[in-house]
Amino acid sequence: MSDSDDDMPLAQRTHKPAAEGSDDEDDRPLAHRQFTHKPSANGNTAAAAPIGTTTSTAVSVSRPATADATDLNGWDSSSSDDIPLAQRKKALVAQKSQATQPKGQKAKPVAKDIANREGKRKRQDEAPKGRQAPSKKTKALDDAPPRKKRVANPASQGAKEEDKEIKWEKLRHAGVLFPPEYVRLPSNVKMLYDGQPVDLTEEQEEVAQMFAIMKETDYMRKQLFLDNFWNDFKKVLGKDHVIKGLKKCDFTPMYDHAMAEREKKKALSKEEKLAIKQKKEADEAKFKYAQVDGRTEQVGNFRVEPPGLFRGRGEHPRMGKVKSRIYPRDITINIGMEEPIPEHPYPGQQWKEVRHDKTVTWLAFWKEPIVRRTSSMCGWLPNSTFKSDSGLGQNHVDDIRKMYEKDWDSKDTQRQQMGCALYFIDQLALRAGHEKDEDEADTVGCCTLKVENVECMPGDHIKFDFLGKDSIRYENEVVVHPKVYALIKKFCQHSANNKPKKPEDQLFETMDATDLNKTLKDLMDGLSVKVFRTYNASITLDRLLWEPSDSEVIDAKKADYDRANKEVAILCNHQRAVPKGHAGQMEKLSERMHKLNEELLELQHELKASEKGKAYGDKKRRDPERVHAAIDAKKAVIAKAEINARVKDDLKTVALGTSKINYLDPRITVAWCKRNEVPMEKIFNKTLVTKFFWAMDVDPDFKF
DNA sequence: CACTAGACTTGGAATAATTTTG
DNA sequence: CAAAATTATTCCAAGTCTAGTG
Known part of the structure; x- marks a missing residue:
């Protein structure tokens, strides 16, 4: 019986009664539950069952008998007393009685000029990101002095500018651990080109080996992966190399060798394995901990990433590119002023830079060669205060809900869109969805939803279907508030300035995640889109x-x-x-x-x-x-x-x-x-x- | 005010370690 | 006790979000 769930998207599954029938309404996540209450404004009380639910008992479980017939959804701000909310409230009473004064209807930033915003997007479209070579700019910024950080203390509003958050006074650590050097293959293991063994230089062989071990993966069937790899491999091979293309390459000997090595390792005796492990631990020991103001803190990640082929998720444009080896000359070290500079195993090389920046927690960082905008780094493990305890209490949630419900009736398209976006974020726990570059996988979040990602179905149903973070598919069909339904339908058809939209156009073209976050921040310090996910x-x-x-x-x-x-x-x-x-x-x-x-x-x-x-x-x-x-x-x-x-x-x-x-x-x-x-x-x-x-x-x- | 570098957070898959089972 | 199953850890990718800059 449980097989029936097989083909159902995850996000939808709670809409189904569980196989054994014990999974009544109360087991649903709140968000889904509220969504599934069909507002009976249309007089359709009998159909108020959650999507896909066949047992009528499920419907009534948590609904107050006295519920206002027009308000089963609980969206109308005039009635915050529907059960789900009340339940939340009850749950919060004990803890959050001190919650800060709601700033609910505090002035929001005036909606931005839509034409302006549209202009911006247009520009983007016309000049598709000439994304200039980052080197120049990056270099300059790398050398820039450490930036200041404000203390997150609302009381010190006035003196904010002067404050930096000092993260440490004394910091001592051993730097980073480099991956082992490449070890050449035995001379009898060679790749074949057109059936003939080929001699490769060490550098070439290393790159070939990266590819060889991917032999049995799905990437081998992705043309983009092959093309990207060949491009980089070609460079290493140099001009006029016998190898002219991947087609005639046969990496099997290298692959088999790698597999044999793996087997050999597996077959080692217990003692040998233990010895290897102890050796490894001894090598790592000195990197594992840092001395921070006299305390010993565990270092989160002290390993420099080994070279390899970039394996992007989904249809990442850069998959298959060679991620080259990182050397000390690529790495910036951050350490206490009086402490010894960490050593490294590459004589003749210097760290790129040694800093003494007390306002950051990282110990070292470098640029990741493929995905340039991120740098890898290592810091000490955070002492893990639960970050999401943002103070988003029931009061605020209610305020925010009232706010976005009000926005649905706004004359201003941007406000309407923000209202809808927030509604989705609050109810479906969607991610914010920031704008992405061309050279990244084409995935979306709430604010970057495209017209083609939503489908308006009869009966206030909206069907979502998009690729989210990590190219994980999100499929869900929900019943939304009629107002939202009408708005979304409108947003699908034409933009704020009445131009018809194409499927690949933005659903919420007048706003983005940053705008939304700004609005939220004005409502409450520390509030942002992602908080909703955690909170929910x-x-x-x-x-x-x-x-x-x-x-x-x-x-x-x-x-x-x-x-x-x-x-x-x-x-x-x-x-x-x-x-x-x-x-x-x-x-x-x-x-x-x-x-x-x-x-x-x-x-x-x-x-x-x-x-x-x-x-x-x-x-x-x-x-x-x-x-x-x-x-x-x-x-x-x-x-x-x-x-x-x-x-x-x-x-x-x-x-x-x-x-x-x-x-x-x-x-x-x-x-x-x-x-x-x-x-x-x-x-x-x-x-x-x-x-x-x-x-x-x-x-x-x-x-x- | 637009833009983005930099600092976090959050993700699933791969791999290693451990426990359960036949 | 070895193989299989389960669980923990590592790996490394990809999000979020803000401060600072020009």
């Missing part, structure tokens, strides 16, 4: 975990938690590819089930025989009592296996980890563990326990 994730988990459960044993309780976790993951569209071998594993499980069922049948036969006082088959006769017991045990095993298989299949496309690590306030989890007497370690692994140590003494009654 945490509040959802909190709500689900406060739901009563009759689970007795730890395992069942853990299953409860995982279920809640899963809801959050679905809300955030944390999707993963179906794990390799999943089908095979499922098959095995069903085989096992089959076998178990046969065994059960056997036992039942035995029982009959036993009751007649006979032996069954060639076995000794057992007491009916005993056989009964065996049957019960078998049944339990079968039930467990069944659940196991279903959960497994259920979660095959859901990635739980991300939300656990990044979105969910650990205090919610810790408090739940305490209430339910579940040991922490069942939920958080060792690293997470460490990371969240600060949350461990939370009150069991903590509510988000």
Whole structure:
């Protein structure tokens, strides 16, 4: 039965009743739940069931009997007392009673001149990013003095300019660990060109080897990957090389060699493996910790990335390019003034620069050669205060909702678009969606949605279909407020200045993520689009975990938690590819089930025989009592296996980890563990326990 | 005010380590 | 006890968002 979910996009799955029917309305993430209440302004009360829900019981569970018939959605600002909101409010009372004064209707920035904005976009379109060679500009900026940082203290408004946030006074560390040098292949391992072995220089061989090991990956079927690689390989080969193209290249010998090496490594004895591991740890030891103001802090990432081929996700324009080796001359070191400058294993080379910048937490950084705009770096592990505890409390949420609801009625298109965008962000936990360059994968977020990404269906349904971060597909069909529906329909058809839109045009052409963030920031300090994602994730988990459960044993309780976790993951569209071998594993499980069922049948036969006082088959006769017991045990095993298989299949496309690590306030989890007497370690692994140590003494009654 | 470098955060896949199972 | 399954960790890519600049 659970197979029925297979073809359903993750984001949509909560709209379906669970196979066993226990998944009633209360199990839905809030956002989805609200969406699924069809406003009955159209008198269509009977159809107010959540999308795809066939059991009518689900509908009424959380709705107040007295609910205003026009306000099932809860969007009308005049009625913030619909149940979901009320639930949230209740959950917040204990904690957030001190919440800062809402600034709700404080002056918002005057909507920008649309024509102006349109002009900007137009310019962009016409002159597609001549993205000038970055070197010049970059160089200049690299050498610029460290920038100032303001202290994030609203009280010091006046003196802001003068303040810098000093992150450390003393900083000592050992620098970075370089990847091992390239080791040449044995002379009998050579790639073939047109069937003939080819001699390569060390540099050429290294690049060839990078490609060789990708032999069995999907990238080999991507022309872009091959083209990009060939372009870079060609450069290393130089002019007039015998190798004229990839077509006639055969890297099999190199690939086989690499695989053989891997096998060899695997086959090492336990002792040898241990020795290697200890050697590695010894090499890394001195890089692992930094001394920060006398404290020892763990360094987040001290490894310099090894060279390799760039593997972009989705259709990344630069996939297959060679990511060259990073040397000290590429790296800027940041360290305390009096401390010894870190050493490196490249005699004759200098660090690019040594700084003593107290306002940043990184220890070293370099430019990533392919994706230029980002630099890799390493700093110490943050002491992990939960970043998302932005103070976005219920008061603010209500204010913000009122604000964006009001914007739907604005005469100003930009306000309307902002209102709709925020609504989506709040309800669907979409990402902001900043503008991207041509040479990046073509993915979108809320503010960069294109007309072709949304489809207006009858009955105020909107269907989303787009590639989000990491080219993960987001597919979801939701019921929206009629006002939003009308607006979106309009935005799909023509722009603010009444020009018809093409499918690839921006849905919200008058605004972008920065505008939205500015508005939010004016509403409340520290508020930005991404806060909604975190907030919604945490509040959802909190709500689900406060739901009563009759689970007795730890395992069942853990299953409860995982279920809640899963809801959050679905809300955030944390999707993963179906794990390799999943089908095979499922098959095995069903085989096992089959076998178990046969065994059960056997036992039942035995029982009959036993009751007649006979032996069954060639076995000794057992007491009916005993056989009964065996049957019960078998049944339990079968039930467990069944659940196991279903959960497994259920979660095959859901990635739980991300939300656990990044979105969910650990205090919610810790408090739940305490209430339910579940040991922490069942939920958080060792690293997470460490990371969240600060949350461990939370009150069991903590509510988000 | 537009633009972007720089500093964080957040992601899924790959790989390694550990536990469970047959 | 080896193979398989599960879980933890590493890897490295790709988002968000703001301060500073010209």
